[in-house]
Amino acid sequence: MVLYVKQLTNRGDIRMKKILIVCSGGMSSAIVVKALKKEATKEGMETEIKAVGTGEYEDTLSNGWDLVLVAPQVRHRLDVFKEAAEEAETPIAVIDAQGYGPLGGPKLLQQVKELI
Amino acid sequence: MNKFFKFIEKVLMPPMTKLAEQRHLRAVRDGIVSTMPLIIIGSFFLIFAFPPIPFLAELVEPHLGTILFPFRLTMGLMALYASYGIGHSLAKSYKLDGVSGGLLSLATFLLTVTPQMVDEVGFVLPMDKLGGGGLFVAIIMAFVAVEILRFLQERNIMFKMPEEVPDSVARSFEALIPAGVIIPFVWIIVHVLGFDIHTFIMEIFRPLVTAGNTLPGVLVPIILITLLWASGIHGVSVVGAVARPIWLTLLDENVEAVAAGAEVLPNIAPEPFFQWFIWIGGSGATVALVMWMLFSKSSYLKKLGKASIIPGICNINEPVIFGAPIMLNPILAIPFILGPIITGILTYFAMYFNLVARPSILAPWTLPAPIGAYLATGGDFRAVILVLVNFAIMAAIYYPFFKAYEKKLVAEEQGEAGEQI
Structure with a gap:
């Protein structure tokens, strides 16, 4: 049984997803982390989601993430974020305002599913 | 109204966000932000030194000098800390060694100050040039230092170490030639030729600082910030990148006046002016709108109101800006943009005529506005009243627009419910 669970979690599609959300100060994105996490758990998706401000972004990026999400209010800085994300070979996208x-x-989880 | 949003998006936004994302301004913003914890904690010692309660004030008076030391060594050396932070950020943005960039900037800035000989003490540095008064010099010197560093490294003019030398050791020598160029360069200008860089740079920026303290100087950032947020861009982050050095200089002059025991402070418009009196609950003073949403007949607005009220009290308002939404919403964007202009004018004159104390303390931005305003003014209860008056004005301005929007949403909700049946 233990072995079976292990095999299951090793499969790529069920593996835990690591998502990094970047906003201006890491405050509003903390609220979004909570909302996304709740929704993902509801659907049985295991996630590790972290919110950072722009200042910590580059240092945190090296920890290895499956996806970087950019808060809509800092979307004008996407180019700068993108450069670092590409170096870390991590896909990056701006969150839809409604999500x-x-x-x-729910809206954000749908967007995440399309991206991962 | 759609044309209006198009105007913001196409005409106003691109040059402003581009300016804010300009490499050097970005380094200034990040460098100054990194000094904020020191400035916030340091400036709290001003409250301890001048408590708003007379009894306590008498009690601490004999110890004033001692109590103010943490303040003098943090906020009082603001430019010194910022110089390292800016140099570090700028060097990193060029993918150069951050520590080298920071240290070179620091040395370049310190070289602009002339040590003074004091009997029985030895050499001392005049601290007034290392605080807010020297902020613009620190910024320019960080640019000079890092640009010279970059110029030399790009042309491979550096001290080459044999390959056996470990990387970390080799890197510490990379800054050797840049330091050898920068230090004599500034030394010759400042100390040999006797050119007063501080007066020169401050005279260039003085008009900006003075303008920042006028009524238009208050209203322009207010309007730009709400216009940017109305199209969903972080207005304070963009405008602050340019305005924060000005706001900090204004703050520093007030703080120095407080430390010197002045009753009336010289400046009205350091950043706490906006933060606590205008942006009650976040840009656009949205907590007033959230309050109406709590009692809404629209189930969506009510639900969003409940979820947004606690973040709102802590001045986090993305949930309501993107959720209601206010962004690109012609109905709610009008009070969002107009309201702060009115509270901005009122607050300016309240402080102009000294009905409310002018701000001198930086408090953490997630505090509820009345508490933040009380602390920011060094404990003036009239500041709390002004915040409540501004909140009431914003609530009144939001109300008719909120009602109109609510009506629209309720109609949509009933339509949906009808379809489901």
Whole structure:
């Protein structure tokens, strides 16, 4: 049984997804992390999601992530974020405005699924 | 109204965000942000030194000098810390060694100050040039230092170490030639030729600082910030990149006045002016709107109101800007943009006529506005009243627009419910 579970979690599609969300100060994205996490758990998706401000972004990026999400209000800095993400070979996308908030979980999860 | 949003998106936004993302301004922003913890904690010692309660004030008076030391060595040396932070960020943006960039900037900045000989003490550095008063010099010197570093490294003019030398050791020698160029360069200008860089640079930036303290100087950032947020861009982050050195210089002059025991402070418009009195609950003072949403007949607005009220009290308002939404929403964007202009004018005159104390303390931005305003003004209860008045004004301005939008949403919700049946 233990072996079976192990095999299951090793399969790529069930493997835990690591998502990094970057906003200006890491405050509003913390709310979004909570909403996304709740929605993902509901669907049985295992995730590790972290919120950072622009200052910590580059240092955190090297920890290895499956996806970087950029908060809509800092989308004008996408080019700078992208450069670092490409170096770390991590896909990056801007969150849809409607998905960015405490009630945006379902919408954001849908966007995440399309990206991963 | 659609044309209006198009105007913001196409005409206003591109040059502003481009400016804010300009490499040097970005380094200034990140470098200054990294000094904020020191400035916030340091400036709190001003409150300890001048508590708003007379009894306590008398009690601490004999110890004033001692209590103010942490303040003098943090906020009082603001430019010194910023110089390292800016140099570090700028060097990193060029993919150069951050520590080398920071240290070179620091040395270049310190070289602009002339040590003074004091009997029985030895050589001392005049601290006034290392605080807010020297901020613009620190910025320019960081640019000079890192650009020279970059120029030399790009042309491979550096001290080559044999291959056996470990990387970390080799890197510490990389800054050797840049330092050998920068230090004599600044030394000759400042100390040999006797050119007063501080006066020269401050005279260039003085008009900007003075303008930042006028009524238009207050309203322009307010309007730009709400216009940017109305199209979903972080207005404070963009405008602050340019305005923050000005706001910090204004703050420093106020803080120096407080430390010197002044009753009336020289400046009205350091950043806490906007943060606590205008942006109550975040840019656009949206917590007033969220309050109406709590009582909404629209189930969506009510749900969003409940989810947004706690972040709103802590000045986090992305949930309501993107959720309601205010962004690109012609109905809610009008009070969002107009309201702060009115509270901005009111607050300016309240402080101009000294009905409310002018801000001198930086408090953490997630505090509820009345508490933040009380701390920012060094404990003036009239500041709390002004925040409540501004909140009431914003609530009144939002109300009719909120009602109109609510009506629209309720109609849509009922339509959906009808379809489901």
